[in-house]
Amino acid sequence: MERGISGAFVLVLLVTACLTWGSGAERCQTISSNLCKNLGYNSTTMRNFLDQDGQMNADLGLQMYEHLLTNKCSKYIRLFICSIFVPMCSEHVPGPIQACKGLCNKVKDDCEETLIHLGILWPAELNCTNFPEPPALCMQQPPEENEQSPTHFFNPDEIPFTLNCPANSIANDGKCVPLCTSRQYLDPEEGAIFEIWVAVWSIICLVFTLFGLITFIIQPKRFRWPARPILYLTACGFVTCTIYLIRWIEGPYTCAGNLAYEKPAESLSCVGISLILLFCDIAYTLWWTVFCFVWFLSAMKEWSTEAIERISSRLHAVVWIFSAIPMFYVLMSNHITINHLSGFCEVTNKVLVFFQLFFMVLSSILAVLTSVALKNVRKTLLIAGRSPLKLERLFYRLLVISIGISVPYFMYLMCQLYNTFTIALTKLVLRKTSIIFATLWVYSPKTFDMWRDLICVYKRSSSESTDQNKNIFTSLLPKVFKNAEDSSTKSSNNTLINNNKSIIDEKKTIFDIFFASTSHNVPVSRV
Structure with a gap:
């Protein structure tokens, strides 16, 4: 009864815990930086490509490039800088989406003359050789003839969404899913x-x-x-x-x-x-x-x-x-x-x-x-x-x-x-x-004796007919356990009964059960 109640209690707790499990924190989060809003995407993920672990840190990094963003030396400067600090995030893609190498080169070509005039070198962390190229999934600037408005530089829907998944993953439901045998794991x-x-x-x-x-x-x-x-x-x-x-x-x-x-x-x-x-x-x-x-x-x-x-x-x-x-x-x-x-x-x-x-x-x-x-x-x-x-x-x-x-x-x-x-x-x-x-x-010896008797009963019963087998097994099995219990009780009683047997029903501690000796006439005191 005690074990049944405990098991039921555990089962109820486990079912309740599983049902209360939610989906957890979303991987994608809304962009909070005012410098990077209205770019055609509004979700990002952290860590970014500069290994910053929060949008607050990313916002501090963006302020270092504020002179570039406000200069507007290139119509794609905001898109490029923001793609580094607050990269685009999509639930269909396992990681952040980076700017393409072509977008980096375009912005660098547009702004290089302005930066030289201001005495500023192109930042080393924006080295264009570090950016991917198609067919890898990345953000490229829209073609010149398709530009609609200077305030709308990038629309993710305009990117041909063709997944070129790495060797250790495959496309599934519009996203790259790693394989269980992937070496990255x-x-x-x-x-x-x-x-x-x-x-x-x-x-x-x-x-x-x-x-x-x-x-x-x-x-x-x-x-x-x-x-x-x-x-x-x-x-x-x-x-x-x-x-x-x-x-x-x-x-x-x-x-x-x-x-x-x-x-x-x-x-x-x-x-x-x-x-x-x-x-x-x-x-x-x-x-x-x-x-x-x-x-x-x-x-x-x-x-x-x-x-x-x-x-x-x-x-x-x-x-x-x-x-x-x-x-x-x-x-x-x-x-x-x-x-x-x-x-x-x-x-x-x-x-x-x-x-x-x-x-x-x-x-x-x-x-x-x-x-x-x-x-x-x-x-x-x-x-x-x-x-x-x-x-x-x-x-x-x-x-x-x-x-x-x-x-x-x-x-x-x-x-x-x-x-x-x-x-x-x-x-x-x-x-x-x-x-x-x-x-x-x-x-313990009692355990092995019990199993030995149980095996002997089974072997003895297997030599007879099916009906007799059932009768013998059911009649002898309780006797095996009864004998084991009787022997255990007998050995315990032999250690507990004193010479006059006047206190046989007295409640004993665990030491009276385990440690009583044959010399019952000598009292034992606790230290």
Whole structure:
């Protein structure tokens, strides 16, 4: 019931987040500079060809050429200068449209004499050799005979709109669309290596997480609190590995067939996948913090399993709500970009990275405090003359899993601040390694005994007829699990019952369950 409510809550949040996704900021924007209005086009895009990232900076640059614009040495001077600072933008063309080399030469020829008279040299940044020539798409001055008015120098409709797309793109719906295999996105060799990397690690991760989840489902009573958060860590890892495996089978989420998306808003599925991965990442971090927290309560504060279970619903609410909030933050701040190397739409927000790093540091502090408490319990057991073997076994089990989960995941979060091919491969390995270590909690002699009995029952039943097979399987299967549970209960009871058996029904802490010894006549005090 608890898992069903959590799953439904997550599903509602994801659907709501996907439906609220908008198209994002438009690539083209209206020209704000008064010097460049009424030129026949009214939309521009930034950065411009001088690498200025805003119209305010472009306007400051235009003022340096005001003497040229007001001189009117050429009827095309405004068109040419403005095409550099506020280039034409069209939704049908992937980038800004630059002035042609012919337009540059025309303006230079018209104004050169005037500039010499004023003692001004032609600006180096306006070198005409840097401008393209047809058939490349660019702005050329209208033919002399077609000029209508001195105030209307350029009309984009008068340009023969023939797309001459680069080699790495093709014309589609009136615009040049890059190919998924374009070298401008990734090197083919790097892409092949990354695909192999995704396939291998996704399959390995999926096998481990699937085995862990099936074991949890078959014997849920074996994994009570404070070990229960491992189930949710495994579930988050399972979803992540499944998405990566589907991406390897179906191809990048950033492509539609052979065409690459330019903006995340062009694909709702790509945005939805990025939100699911973000949700799983945040939930994974928070559940790991909860795991360290409940073990801290059990070891340091001596909380019983029942006491921790009573606050489990609150822990669920905190984790799932705080995992969903970043999705809405990302949607509102428009921090989703396309990563053509990984084939995913990815969240690029350092605030969320530092948010996760904070909880990883907090969980590490709780883990250290828990280890100190366990050492104190060990000293107490030794003083009382009891064997600390079970305690030491649990301590090393927690130590291996804690290091295996936290260290790779902490390094993965640090790698989020960089974006290179090597870092991309490293992130993939670190992420999957942390998930695999989270599943190791289920690997115990009881787990292997359970699977061995289950396989033996199946082999025994397969030798008989179909009807008898069904009857035997249904009758023996519950006995297998009942025997496993009875043996677990029996071993726990043997460690809990004292000599006079007068307190058998007393509520025990997690240490009474794990660490009680055969010497029941020696009291144990907490340090």
